[in-house]
Amino acid sequence: MQECIFCKIVKKEIPAEIIYEDDNVLAFKDIQPAAPIHLLFIPKKHIPTFFDLQPEDDKIMGEVQRAAAVVAGDLGLAERGFRLVANCMKDAGQLVFHLHYHFLAGRELQWPPG
Ligand code: AMP
Ligand code: ZN
Numbered sequence: 001m002q003e004c005i006f007c008k009i010v011k012k013e014i015p016a017e018i019i020y021e022d023d024n025v026l027a028f029k030d031i032q033p034a035a036p037i038h039l040l041f042i043p044k045k046h047i048p049t050f051f052d053l054q055p056e057d058d059k060i061m062g063e064v065q066r067a068a069a070v071v072a073g074d075l076g077l078a079e080r081g082f083r084l085v086a087n088c089m090k091d092a093g094q095l096v097f098h099l100h101y102h103f104l105a106g107r108e109l110q111w112p113p114g
Pocket of ligand 1: 086
């Protein structure tokens with residue numbers, strides 16, 4: 001946990017372009033954007049993967065998802081929409097083991113992903 005890069009962003013120990021913050025949620029720009037708008041929405045609490053979620057995290061995770069909708073509205077995406085996607089473990093390509101949603105928007109996205 002000490003080494004977790006997203007925990008360091010939460011604690012402002014390393015810089016990030018923060019787009020949204022409240023008591024339980026942080027959203028910041030991905031450093032390697034895969035779309036014109038590519039944000040990461042995270043719980044401030046260190047939760048490595050979906051498999052680590054506890055019942056008491058349900059509220060926090062709801063807040064993370066709702067924050068994405070609030071930011072989408074603020075960014076004028078209510079009509080065009082956005083994609084919220086989370087990679088879990090190896091086959092999905094998870095690289096950072098602090099649960100996060102990728103928020104992708106600003107272009108038509110392909111489906112299914114590769
Ligand atoms: P994932 O493969 O789902 O674990 O994605 C991790 C994401 O975190 C990648 O899209 C990275 O570009 C992004 N990332 C890694 N380090 C940072 C950082 N310091 N600031 C912003 N985004 C980061
Ligand atoms: Zn963490």
